[in-house]
Amino acid sequence: MGANASQLEKEIGPHEFPQNEHYFGLVNFGNTCYCNSVLQALFFCRPFRERVLGYKPISKRKESLLTCLADLFANIASQKKKVGVLAPKKFVARLRKENELFDNYMQQDAHEFLNYLLNTIADLLQGERAKEKEKEKHSSTSSVSSKSSASSVGTTNGGSSIPNGKMEPTWVHDIFEGILTNETRCLCCETVSSKDESFLDLSVDVEQNTSITHCLRGFSSTETLCSEHKYFCETCCSKQEAQKRMRVKKLPKILALHLKRFKYMEQLQRYTKLSYRVVFPFELRLFNTSDDAINHGKLYDLVAVVIHCGSGPNRGHYITIVKSHGLWLLFDDDIVEKIEAQAIEEFYGLTSEIQKASESGYILFYEARG
Amino acid sequence: MAKTRVRTKSAIARANRSVCLGRESKMASGRGHVNQEIKQHFATKEGCYRLLDLSVYSRPNKVPYNAQQCHPVRVSFVTVKDQGGCNDRIAFNVGRELYFYIYKGVRKMLITPSIVGPICRERYEAADLTKPLDKRLYKGTIPTCHDFNLLTRSAESLELLIGFSAGQVQLLDPVKHEVNKLFNEERLVDKTKVMCLKWIPGSENLFLVAHESGNMFVYNKEHPAGVGPPQYALMKQGPGYSIHSGKSKTTRNPVCKWTIGEGSINEFAFSPDCKHIATANQDGFLRIFDFDMQTLCGVMKSYFGGLKCVCWSPDGKYIVTGGEDDLVTVWSFFERRVIARGVGHQSWVQVVAFDPYTTSVSGRGGVDDSDEEEIEQNGVAPSQRASSVTPEDKNVTSYRFGSVGQDTHFMLWDLGEDVLRPQRPRGRSVRATISLSNSHITSTHSLSNGPISHDTNHSGSGNAVAPCPVSSFDAPKNLTQVHSLTISMESLVSTGNVSPGTVLCPRMEDVCILEPLVAKKVANERLTALSFREDCIVMACHEGFIRTWARPGKVVRCAPNGDSSLSEDDDTEDHNSDALPASPLSS
Numbered sequence: 001m002g003a004n005a006s007q008l009e010k011e012i013g014p015h016e017f018p019q020n021e022h023y024f025g026l027v028n029f030g031n032t033c034y035c036n037s038v039l040q041a042l043f044f045c046r047p048f049r050e051r052v053l054g055y056k057p058i059s060k061r062k063e064s065l066l067t068c069l070a071d072l073f074a075n076i077a078s079q080k081k082k083v084g085v086l087a088p089k090k091f092v093a094r095l096r097k098e099n100e101l102f103d104n105y106m107q108q109d110a111h112e113f114l115n116y117l118l119n120t121i122a123d124l125l126q127g128e129r130a131k132e133k134e135k136e137k138h139s140s141t142s143s144v145s146s147k148s149s150a151s152s153v154g155t156t157n158g159g160s161s162i163p164n165g166k167m168e169p170t171w172v173h174d175i176f177e178g179i180l181t182n183e184t185r186c187l188c189c190e191t192v193s194s195k196d197e198s199f200l201d202l203s204v205d206v207e208q209n210t211s212i213t214h215c216l217r218g219f220s221s222t223e224t225l226c227s228e229h230k231y232f233c234e235t236c237c238s239k240q241e242a243q244k245r246m247r248v249k250k251l252p253k254i255l256a257l258h259l260k261r262f263k264y265m266e267q268l269q270r271y272t273k274l275s276y277r278v279v280f281p282f283e284l285r286l287f288n289t290s291d292d293a294i295n296h297g298k299l300y301d302l303v304a305v306v307i308h309c310g311s312g313p314n315r316g317h318y319i320t321i322v323k324s325h326g327l328w329l330l331f332d333d334d335i336v337e338k339i340e341a342q343a344i345e346e347f348y349g350l351t352s353e354i355q356k357a358s359e360s361g362y363i364l365f366y367e368a369r370g
Numbered sequence: 371m372a373k374t375r376v377r378t379k380s381a382i383a384r385a386n387r388s389v390c391l392g393r394e395s396k397m398a399s400g401r402g403h404v405n406q407e408i409k410q411h412f413a414t415k416e417g418c419y420r421l422l423d424l425s426v427y428s429r430p431n432k433v434p435y436n437a438q439q440c441h442p443v444r445v446s447f448v449t450v451k452d453q454g455g456c457n458d459r460i461a462f463n464v465g466r467e468l469y470f471y472i473y474k475g476v477r478k479m480l481i482t483p484s485i486v487g488p489i490c491r492e493r494y495e496a497a498d499l500t501k502p503l504d505k506r507l508y509k510g511t512i513p514t515c516h517d518f519n520l521l522t523r524s525a526e527s528l529e530l531l532i533g534f535s536a537g538q539v540q541l542l543d544p545v546k547h548e549v550n551k552l553f554n555e556e557r558l559v560d561k562t563k564v565m566c567l568k569w570i571p572g573s574e575n576l577f578l579v580a581h582e583s584g585n586m587f588v589y590n591k592e593h594p595a596g597v598g599p600p601q602y603a604l605m606k607q608g609p610g611y612s613i614h615s616g617k618s619k620t621t622r623n624p625v626c627k628w629t630i631g632e633g634s635i636n637e638f639a640f641s642p643d644c645k646h647i648a649t650a651n652q653d654g655f656l657r658i659f660d661f662d663m664q665t666l667c668g669v670m671k672s673y674f675g676g677l678k679c680v681c682w683s684p685d686g687k688y689i690v691t692g693g694e695d696d697l698v699t700v701w702s703f704f705e706r707r708v709i710a711r712g713v714g715h716q717s718w719v720q721v722v723a724f725d726p727y728t729t730s731v732s733g734r735g736g737v738d739d740s741d742e743e744e745i746e747q748n749g750v751a752p753s754q755r756a757s758s759v760t761p762e763d764k765n766v767t768s769y770r771f772g773s774v775g776q777d778t779h780f781m782l783w784d785l786g787e788d789v790l791r792p793q794r795p796r797g798r799s800v801r802a803t804i805s806l807s808n809s810h811i812t813s814t815h816s817l818s819n820g821p822i823s824h825d826t827n828h829s830g831s832g833n834a835v836a837p838c839p840v841s842s843f844d845a846p847k848n849l850t851q852v853h854s855l856t857i858s859m860e861s862l863v864s865t866g867n868v869s870p871g872t873v874l875c876p877r878m879e880d881v882c883i884l885e886p887l888v889a890k891k892v893a894n895e896r897l898t899a900l901s902f903r904e905d906c907i908v909m910a911c912h913e914g915f916i917r918t919w920a921r922p923g924k925v926v927r928c929a930p931n932g933d934s935s936l937s938e939d940d941d942t943e944d945h946n947s948d949a950l951p952a953s954p955l956s957s
Contacts, residue, residue, distance in 0.1 A: 207716070209778050209896065213696050214716040279718055279776060281675030281694035283654060287878070297877055299674060341633075342582070351895055351912070352436060 009083050011338045017082055018325035024076050025334035027087040033333055034110040035092060035102075037318035038117065040331040041304035041365055043073060044322035045254050051171045053077060058128055065117070066124050068094040085334045110306050110318050111203075111258045111363055118172055118200050125170040176200040179250035181290050184225075186233040188240040193233075194290075196249060201256035201363070209351060212257060212280040212364065213287065220247050220288030247290040251298045255284075255366040262313045271313045275358035277349040280305070282341070284366050300366035307347050311357040318362070321347065409890040414782065416728060417922020419907065421892075427460060427471060427916040430499045434895075434913035435464045441514045441535060441563075442720070442898035443910045447473065448518035450525045459503070461530060461544065462899075463513040464914035468532060470504040470544040471497070476905045476920040504544035511536040514564050521574045529591075531577055533564025539579055541591055553579075553589050558599040559624055560585055566637045570661075571644035576625070580635035584651070587624035596622030606664045610655065613664050631655050636693075637679050642686045646703075650677035656691050656701060668706045671875040673697055678718060683769055684726040688785065690771050692719025698773050698884070700785060708876050710789050712884040717777035717896075725782075725902040727921075728770040774897035774909055781886035789882045892917070 008023060026036040042048050055070045068091040075086060096103040099116065169177065182195045204215040222245045225231045231242035259278060262271045282302045289296035303323050310316020319332040321339065328344070330337045349360035410421040429435065435443075446461045460473035474497060506513075512535040519529035529549065532540045537560045539553040554560060562582035570576040570588070580586040600622070602614035614627045633652035640647050640661070647661045654676055658668035675694025682689055688709075689701045698712035698719055769785040892909060899910035905924040910916045 209717055209776060211694070211696055211717040211776075214777070277776075279694075281718075283674040283676075283694070285674040285695070 006083065008336050008338060012327065016327075018327070020077075021082070021324060022076050022079050023083050023324070023329055023336045024079065025085040025331060025336045027085060027089075028333040029087075029089070029092050030105040031107050032088075032092055033318040034108040034113050035095065036088070036333050037306045037320040037331070038110050038114045038363075039069075039072070039088065039091075040320040040322060041306050041363070042114075042117075043076065044304050044324055045175070045365055045367065046303075047175045047253055047367075049073060049077075051175065058131065063094060064124050065091075065094055065098055066121050069117075069121070083336060107314050107316065109262070109313055110308070111201075114201065114256070114258075114306075114363060118176060122170050122172040125172065126168070129168065129170075172200070173198075175253050176256060177250075178202075178248060178252035178255065180246055181249040182244065182246050183290070184231055185243045186231065186236060186240045187242055189233060189235045191233065191235040200252075201258050203258040203260050206259050206261060206274055206276050206278050208276040208353070210276070210278055212259075212278060212284070215259070215278060216257070216286065217288055220245055247288050247293075248286055248296075249290045249293050251286065251289070251293065251295065251368065253368050254303075255286075255300055255368070257364040257366070259360075259362055259364070261308065261360065261362060273308070273310070273312050273316075273358070275350045275360055277351045278361065279348045280361055280364050282344075299369045301369055302364065303367045304365040305344070305347060305361045306363040307359055308362040309357075309359040316357070319359075407891065408894065409892055411919075412888045412890050414888060414922075419919045419921060422476060422906075422918045422920055425474060425476070425497050425918040427462065427469075427473075427497050428499060428914050429464055429467065429469070430502065432499065434915070436913065440465055440912065441512055442896075443912060443914050443916070444515050445899040445901060445908060445910050445916055446516045446518055446530070447901060447903070447908075448520065448523055448528060450523050450528070452525045459518075459528070459544075460916070461516050461518070462910060462914075462916055463516065463532075466508050466512050468506040468508070468513045468516070469502045470530070471499075471502050475903065475908075475918055476924045504547070506542075508534070511538060515567055517568045517577070519569045519574065521569070521572075529569075531567055531569065533567040533579060535563045537561050537564060537581060539564060539567065539577075539589065551591065553595065553623055554587075555595065559587060562634075565634055568638070568640065571640050578638070578647075580638055580649070582634040584630055584633055584635055586628040586630065586635055586638065586649075588626045588628075589623045590621075590625055593621050593623045593625070596620065600624060600627075602627055608666045610669075611657065611659075611666060630657060633676070636677060639680045639682055639689075641682050641703075642684060646686075648680045648682065648689050648691075650680040650691050650693065652676035654693070656680060656689065656699075658689065658703065668701075668703065669874060670699070670701050670708060672699065673711070673875065673878070675718075678720055679722045681722050681724055681771070683724050683771075684729060685766060687766075688769065690722045690724065690773075692722045692773055692775070694718045696775075698722055698771075698781075698783060700789075700884070707873055708881050710785065710882040710884050711878065712773070712781075712783050712886065714781050714886040714889050715773065715775040715777050715779060717775050719773050719775045720896065720898055721900040722771060722773045723900045723902055725770040725772060725907075727902065727904060729766055730768040730770075772900055772902065772907065774892075774900045776896040778891050778893045778895060778897060778911070780888070780890050780892045780897065780900070780909060782888040783884050784887050785884070789884070 009017065026039065028036060042052075052066075052070050052073045055066060057064070057067050057070075072086070072088050072091050079086075098120070101116075102108055102113070177198050177200055180197045180199055182197060183192055184194070185192045202216070202219075204212070205218055206215055207218070222243050225242045225244055230239040231244070232238070233240045233242065257280075261274045261276075263274055264270070265272050280302065284300040284302070285297060286300075301323075305321050307319050307321065308316055309319060317332075319330060321328060321330050321344065323329075328339045328341050330339045347359055347361050350358045410423070412419050426432075441463070443462055443464055448459045448461075449457050450459065451457065456472045456474065456477075458473035458475060459470065461468065461470045463469075513532050514535055515533045517531050519531070522529050525545075527543055527546045527548075530542055530544050532542070534540070537554050537557050541549060541551040541553070543549040560581045560583055565580050565582055567577060567579040570578055575591045577589055577591065578586055579589060596618060601617040603617040604612060605615045605626070606613040611628065611630045614629070616622065616625055616627075630649055631651040631653040636650050636652055638647055638649045645660060645662065646658055646667070648656060648658045650656055654672040654674065656668075656670040656672075656677055657666060659665065660667050670691070672691070672693050673695040677691050677693035679693070680689060680691045682703075687703055689703055690698055691701065692698045692715075696713075696715045696717060696719065698715070699708055700710040700712070701707065702709045767787050767790075769790075771783050771785065773781050773783065775781075893911035893913070893915070895912040897909055897911050899908070899916070901908040905921050907919040907921070908916060909919070
């Protein structure tokens with residue numbers, strides 16, 4: 001390990017090694033690569049890292065997943081050495097304690113973990129905020145009802161269905177949250193109604209020999225609702241044929257794209273991996289934005305990719321490649337390697353349908369430029 | 371504790387619900403299967419193109435080359451005057467191998483009964499894969515691209531340049547086997563992969579080699595390699611590029627070095643008049659240089675991602691590029707701006723090429739071009755011929771170009787008057803002013819009902835004088851009037867201002883959207899080469915199969931008891947047969 005680490009330092013070179021940057025591998029505690037890979041990817045999502053490092057819990061004594069994450073990130077960032085290996089012991093222990101899903105030594109889904117982590121952090125932050133408000137209320141003996149803010153939600157027809165709509169957005173939302181708008185056009189009266197939904201990441205279907213751009217277009221393709229799927233139009237006051245499409249209305253700062261590579265096969269009664277070759281560029285723009293989207297031409301840069309290696313969701317391995325100060329690095333648990341940007345081609349997937357095992361991009365992290 | 375668990379589980383469920391979009395969309399999953407069949411013919415307004423499945427070139431064993439990370443199969447053609455009547459030669463690389471064959475194309479060969487027997491009297495002779503004129507197997511380095519010298523060609527001698535994955539360049543004669551020179555053998559010039567190499571038009575000795583490092587080198591085939599790493603002296607510098615000449619007392623290679631942009635130069639192309647060179651870079655920039663003056667005279671930025679390929683229209687008026695934005699982008703050389711983007715590919719666009727034979731003049735018929743046109747396809751045009759083709763001489767009303775991509779699809783695009791008319795240069799001025807091109811940002815319209823061409827507030831204004839009704843947010847960028855082209859480019863490139871709405875990279879709704887007139891899945895694997903020839907279209911895929919598609923009417927109906935399924939033509943049942951399952955192509 002030590003030899004590997006110092007070799008990385010040599011490979012990058014003393015002058016090229018970015019200042020105040022640390023490349024540390026994470027020890028695997030038995031199938032915790034799903035966790036390590038996501039943590040590394042998030043560590044190199046700069047806005048996220050900065051927020052986690054700047055996190056100050058209200059109560060110092062109470063341990064939470066966020067305090068463990070903040071400690072881990074701070075531990076990496078404060079290392080004297082530039083490269084090395086750390087054991088995310090406290091974090092993994094806390095994770096196993098908090099959620100029975102992860103309380104075992106089985107292979108977990110990295111995307112599920114990412115979702116869980118982001119939602120848990122958001123919930124913790126909102127909980128803290130609520131507590132703080134309560135404290136303020138107690139001290140100022142306010143007469144304002146705490147329910148007044150909640151009652152305004154869901155009155156307009158374009159009312160948002162944001163799960164956390166009752167709460168103020170946290171910095172997790174600030175970084176990862178985007179808004180989709182589900183536009184339905186009644187084919188009878190031509191009225192377009194739209195419904196907004198928020199997301200922290202987008203899950204897209206994959207097809208063989210396509211690009212992520214094409215996969216993203218896939219979910220924005222127009223769908224016609226007819227026969228038993230007719231849509232109840234409020235203008236016509238009856239069920240009508242309608243056209244539906246989903247577009248992005250608010251673009252997040254960090255766009256996390258989850259490629260749905262695990263597909264349940266009815267005949268086999270289990271999940272199988274789609275190793276399709278899906279190419280993803282270093283630079284991305286979305287085509288499927290709604291007309292009223294703000295700054296819809298936003299340019300994104302690829303900053304991290306969680307890669308699944310192997311043939312199925314319950315077997316295999318996760319690794320992560322990240323971009324840091326113009327360098328591309330590969331994190332494979334405790335091993336960190338410098339890779340060439342062109343080597344990313346190895347992680348697009350396979351064009352052959354026979355082979356199932358592949359090292360293919362599973363979660364892509366794109367950061368908005370500027 | 372139990373309460374916490376419930377809450378967190380619901381958090382997962384909630385998050386999943388809000389993000390999984392494709393699952394309930396029937397369209398997305400259904401559409402993927404419709405295009406899965408490999409097409410053997412396609413129809414256009416000029417007729418039906420047919421795959422000649424006996425004229426497939428590949429490795430002699432016909433086994434698909436199956437390496438995930440191999441270098442694209444490229445194809446080079448050359449036409450020579452041969453006594454035997456077989457004038458065309460083809461060179462292509464597959465994996466570590468390089469092959470050189472006689473190319474028969476659509477040519478029909480009479481096979482005498484004494485050889486084959488009475489059953490098969492007349493048919494297309496299959497490509498004889500057992501008899502390559504030359505075959506090379508390389509160790510330690512892999513061929514990536516190649517080009518024939520068209521000035522020195524003859525039936526007895528050919529000069530073929532080959533670029534390699536480790537940066538070397540080889541010059542060999544696949545006919546005479548006498549010449550065999552190596553350039554950059556010690557890898558002192560550049561260690562990175564050769565992405566594109568071509569003989570410089572009009573020169574017997576000079577050739578240009580572009581590398582993954584972002585450097586291009588001019589070599590002279592007669593110059594020695596020299597001792598030690600080459601030394602350079604700066605000759606010229608501009609926004610995003612610099613040019614160095616070799617600084618050595620003795621003549622040696624390389625002659626000079628161009629450094630362009632950041633990252634790989636994926637492809638370059640000389641203009642038909644040989645004066646300009648266009649480079650498609652991994653940094654997403656298309657750059658057009660005056661090759662002799664060594665000045666930058668045009669820049670464009672992809673919508674996003676790297677540009678993979680570039681080509682010029684036969685008259686030099688337009689440049690088409692394709693890349694990682696899944697788009698083909700048409701750039702007007704005279705106006706220095708994007709005039710159209712083609713939407714249709716499902717993955718990165720690998721090769722773009724104009725079809726000089728279906729480019730319409732004055733609205734009817736094809737351009738009557740001689741064999742010389744093929745030479746232009748190969749990258750070198752006799753200058754006296756090309757210079758006669760000025761935009762005013764030929765009133766081209768419609769251009770045809772094709773593209774192939776990693777999506778295994780082949781597409782044909784028409785660039786018609788509806789796109790070309792609004793910006794046709796007025797008068798005889800060759801270089802339109804920037805103010806003209808700026809004003810045209812306002813006069814755009816969408817041509818398609820494609821998924822992304824929604825109505826915008828800009829649609830079809832047609833009036834170039836009217837101010838652009840842009841939102842106040844974008845207005846400053848859009849209305850910036852720049853008086854000098856070079857200044858505008860320098861300021862745009864140096865600030866890295868590639869936000870949509872600039873001349874460098876207009877927004878999607880600000881340019882015409884083209885839809886392909888033909889879009890067919892033609893292979894199992896990613897497509898890597900595309901060439902338009904007089905009687906056929908040639909495409910290659912990653913597996914190492916080079917397939918020939920006969921143009922309409924180029925396949926003549928054969929004898930009644932011949933193998934009619936191979937030779938029928940001009941039938942009108944194309945749309946029905948499109949649905950037929952594809953037969954294995956490599957049998």
